[in-house]
Amino acid sequence: MSLKYSLLLLAVITSPVLFSQTVYPKITGYFGIMHPVFTFSEHETNVNFRDYYAVGFPTGINIWKSEKIGFSFEIVPNIKDDQGTDKVTNLLFHPGVLVALGNGYTFAGRAAFETSGRYGVTPVFNKTIIKNKTCSYYAAVPLPVRFGNDHPASFTIGFQFGIAF
Template identity: 80%
Template sequence: MSLKYTFLFTILVSAFTAFSQTTYPKITGYFGIMHPIVSFNREETTVNFRDYYAVGFPTGINIWKSEKIGFSFEIVPNIKDDQGTSKVTNLLFHPGVLIALGNGYTFAGRLAFETSGRYGVTPVFNKTIKKNASSSYYIAVPLPVRFGNDHPGTFTVGFQFGIAF
């Protein structure tokens, strides 16, 4: 191979490598559907799908500072259907830190501020289950802990799935 073809090949490989590398900060967005499964407090245990039907629609932006750590801001409108009457019951503001755990797993440690007057934290364990060129699908287990508004503290186990782009 002549020197000029070797040089041209080297330039093309370098250009391809530069385009395939991720630069930071990296911004991604996502949309999901979250079902609380069961909630516990000192007075009672309530189960979604049995006692009522509740669903949330987490929508957010992730700003990855590096391959390992990032910031996320999420807004979650929540809808509840109880005895045939449905309404938006709450809007959740959910900022947090993202920590990549490897192999498609991510931990999100979120603060929670609800328009219903409740507040708390939400640890979320997330797994990318399918990655495409321009999007990925994920599942997650959020574990909300809430206080305030003259109600006992609650712990909830939920299931979330969605698409990131």
């Protein structure tokens, strides 16, 4: 066998496509629905679905540098319906670091910059529930902490689910 055919055979055998190995950097996108369930501050505790209805639509891109670490950029428009009046209340810019924890779990440590004037951090714990060849479905628990804009500091517990592709 000539050197040319040997090299071609070696290239085919070691091809990541044939063995389903992931090539890095790996880029994925996602879309979700996020419900803030409880929000606690110095002055009050608000409960979504009881006091009002609020929903966010996180949309983002993940750039995985390796199997364990990546960068994510997310934009989240938020809508609130309060006493029959609904409107977009905020747009959240949400860059962060991704850390794969194994078994489908991921931690996202995000900085938060809101058009409402608030800022803070959002740790997110994410779990891939169903994984297919073309997409996966996930559930997440975001824990936003916010400051600024003449409001007391707040802490929220949320629930998010969505699709990644």
